[in-house]
Amino acid sequence: MSTPSVSRRGLVGGGVAAGLAVGAFAAGRATAADETPGATGSDAFAFRGAHQAGITTPAQDRLHFAAFDVTTGSRAQLIALLEAWTEAADRMTRGLPAGRIGPTEGAVDLPPDDTGEAIGLSASGLTITFGFGPALFRDARGRDRFGIADRQPEALRTLPHFPADVLDPERSYGDLCVQACADDPQVAVHAIRNLARIGFGTVAVRWSQLGFGRTSTTSTSQSTPRNLFGFKDGTANVKAEETSDVAQHVWVADGDDAKAAWLAGGSYLVARRFNMNIEIWDRQSLGDQEDFIGRTKASGAPLSGGTEFTEPDFSMPGSDGPVIPRDAHVRVVHPDFNDGVRMLRRGYNFVDGSDPLGGLNAGLFFIAFMRNPDTQFIPVQNRMAKVDALMEYVKVTGSALFAVPPGIGAGEYVGQALFA
Numbered sequence: 001m002s003t004p005s006v007s008r009r010g011l012v013g014g015g016v017a018a019g020l021a022v023g024a025f026a027a028g029r030a031t032a033a034d035e036t037p038g039a040t041g042s043d044a045f046a047f048r049g050a051h052q053a054g055i056t057t058p059a060q061d062r063l064h065f066a067a068f069d070v071t072t073g074s075r076a077q078l079i080a081l082l083e084a085w086t087e088a089a090d091r092m093t094r095g096l097p098a099g100r101i102g103p104t105e106g107a108v109d110l111p112p113d114d115t116g117e118a119i120g121l122s123a124s125g126l127t128i129t130f131g132f133g134p135a136l137f138r139d140a141r142g143r144d145r146f147g148i149a150d151r152q153p154e155a156l157r158t159l160p161h162f163p164a165d166v167l168d169p170e171r172s173y174g175d176l177c178v179q180a181c182a183d184d185p186q187v188a189v190h191a192i193r194n195l196a197r198i199g200f201g202t203v204a205v206r207w208s209q210l211g212f213g214r215t216s217t218t219s220t221s222q223s224t225p226r227n228l229f230g231f232k233d234g235t236a237n238v239k240a241e242e243t244s245d246v247a248q249h250v251w252v253a254d255g256d257d258a259k260a261a262w263l264a265g266g267s268y269l270v271a272r273r274f275n276m277n278i279e280i281w282d283r284q285s286l287g288d289q290e291d292f293i294g295r296t297k298a299s300g301a302p303l304s305g306g307t308e309f310t311e312p313d314f315s316m317p318g319s320d321g322p323v324i325p326r327d328a329h330v331r332v333v334h335p336d337f338n339d340g341v342r343m344l345r346r347g348y349n350f351v352d353g354s355d356p357l358g359g360l361n362a363g364l365f366f367i368a369f370m371r372n373p374d375t376q377f378i379p380v381q382n383r384m385a386k387v388d389a390l391m392e393y394v395k396v397t398g399s400a401l402f403a404v405p406p407g408i409g410a411g412e413y414v415g416q417a418l419f420a
Contacts, residue, residue, distance in 0.1 A: 043183070044123035047093040049407040051251065051265060052414075054127030055344065055369050056240035058219040060181040063211030063348040064188040065271065065365065066196065067174025067400060068203040070136065075146045079419055081202045085130070085178075085195055086413040095123035098194035115197065117190050124184035128191055130414045131177040131269045131402030134158060151418055153260035155268065155374045156403045163385040164395060171273055171398035174206045179269070179367065181346070185212070207398070209273065211348025211365045218346060224300060224308065227364055228276055228349050229393075231293050232300030235308055236334075238344040249342045249376070250369050252406075262417035265406030267369045270343075270377045273350075273398030276363035281393045292389040294328030302330065327389040333380055341376045343368040363394065373401060 045053045070078060088098040097103055099113025106112050137152035139145055158173065180191040189210075196205055215227045216234025220241045227233040238245050247253075254264045281289070286297060294312065295302055302312035303324045314331055316323045324331055335342055346369065351362040370376040385391060405415040 043125050044094055045125060045127050047090045047128065047408070048410060048412075051267075051407045052129045052404060053093070054129035054179055054181055055250065055267060055346070055404070056218055056246060057125075057127050057181075058222055058240070059214040059216060059346050060125045060127070060183045060188075061212065061214060062182050062185040062188045063214075063365070064180045064185075064192045064208065065211065065367070066178050066180075066192045066208040067133070067206045067271075068176040068178070068196075068199065069206045070145075070175045070202065071204050072202050073145055075419070077202050078146055079413070081199055082130075082415055083413040084198050086408060088194060088198055089128040089130075089191070089414075090408075092118075092191050092194065093123060093126045093128060095121075095126075098191075098198070115190065115193055117193075118187055121184060121187055121190075124182045124187040126180065126182040126187050126191060128195075129179040129181075129269075129404065131179070131404045132156075132415060132418070133174050133176065133400065133402050135173065136175045146419075148418060151260055151262060153257050153263055153403050155257070155372055156260075156401065159270070159373070159399050159401050160378065160382075162381050162396070164391050165385075165399065166395045166397055167399055168397050171207045171209075173400050174402075176203065177269065177271070177400065177402045179346075185210070209350060209365050209398075210352075211350050213349040215347040215349060215364055216345040218344060228278060228351075228362055229281055229289070229293075231289075231295060231297055232308065233347070233364075234345055235295075235300055236342075238342050245342060246344070249371055250344050252371055256372070260403075262415075262420075263403055263405065267371065267404045268373050268377075269402045269404050270366070270368045270370070270373060271398070271400045271402070272366040272381075272396055274364040274366055274394045275361065275397050277393045277395075278360045278362055291325050291328060292393075294324045294330030303328075325389070327387050329384075329388055329390045332384055332388040338380050338383065339375075341380065343370045343376055343380075369404065 045057055047053060072078065092098055097114035101113050103112045103114040103116030103119060134157045137149050178192060178195055180188045182188040214225050216237045217224055218240055220239050224232045224235050238249055240246065250267055252263045252266050257263065290296055290303060300308040302310060304313035304316040312324055312330055314322060314324055331337065346367045348365045350365050351360060353361055355361045368377060405418065408414050
């Protein structure tokens with residue numbers, strides 16, 4: 001019997017449904033792609049578990065972050081997307097192709113179910129973390145698109161417009177987000193590229209951000225990195241080994257929100273794009289730079305003395321007021337002045353070429369995970385916007401808040417409890 005021909009034009013727009021059909025065909029077929037050596041090697045982090053990977057995981061060196069708008073109004077298609085994304089993410093974090101056939105083993109008249117640029121590369125510590133934005137629950141007109149509005153977390157809404165925000169709507173918000181972190185930039189890009197491909201016809205990329213050079217540590221095993229101002233960043237960040245602080249400040253607990261019991265074990269993700277006025281900063285004296293930060297540029301020690309990890313002494317007098325100025329960044333954001341709240345930061349540097357005036361379009365892509373943005377991020381950001389000396393040298397051009405579901409168990413898809 002002859003096989004009917006398949007036009008390439010007819011395949012365009014197949015989206016998730018086509019991808020699932022190919023996956024079903026491949027399920028009964030052993031392929032070379034499934035036998036890739038090192039797929040579960042020492043540089044792979046488990047995708048499934050009590051919490052999503054990519055939060056307390058030791059921060060990798062590279063980031064590809066993407067926010068998506070859901071373009072379908074079908075609850076079934078949204079769930080099918082989350083199922084397909086979960087399967088693909090589970091495979092890619094093990095160093096396998098996104099699809100079961102792979103980039104080179106499929107029929108020549110069908111698109112490959114993996115794009116192929118990660119052929120020969122290891123898992124490279126890839127983690128893929130998913131989040132849900134407020135518009136997934138209610139759109140701009142308040143409509144419940146997917147029958148989940150009554151389960152929207154109380155704290156999940158559009159972040160306030162803070163003083164000094166200069167937000168670009170095309171770099172802000174989104175229905176869904178995916179954070180892909182890896183030690184190889186091509187592995188991170190491969191992950192987002194394939195999830196966007198799988199989602200064709202169901203979601204569209206709203207905005208994305210590449211990042212390099214992590215700007216915080218999430219483990220005591222890591223050394224403190226530097227941001228593009230040249231200073232060590234994230235010295236006092238919550239570390240994975242501080243299990244009681246992680247439980248208190250990062251994970252949503254049972255009973256936190258009666259409407260959103262599905263979020264217990266998850267977290268909230270705040271993403272903020274801080275453009276740095278690099279050229280203006282570079283013309284400031286070393287002494288002024290250190291006063292703005294509140295730490296020495298060489299070692300990262302507080303201006304009150306000691307080593308990088310010495311607790312700052314904010315009462316120590318200097319020649320003209322406290323030795324750590326009252327508007328120094330380290331003082332403004334310190335838990336002592338913010339009701340003891342902390343956040344787990346996973347930010348990255350970015351350089352996106354030059355702006356129309358010839359300056360660097362560069363800065364910090366701030367990512368932080370927290371238990372409750374209403375009591376953690378929003379008060380701290382308001383305080384920063386009003387009194388932090390650093391705000392003169394940055395402007396926020398992108399902003400978003402997402403609810404990050406808990407970890408994915410065997411046989412589950414991400415966010416399954418929300419749709420149960």
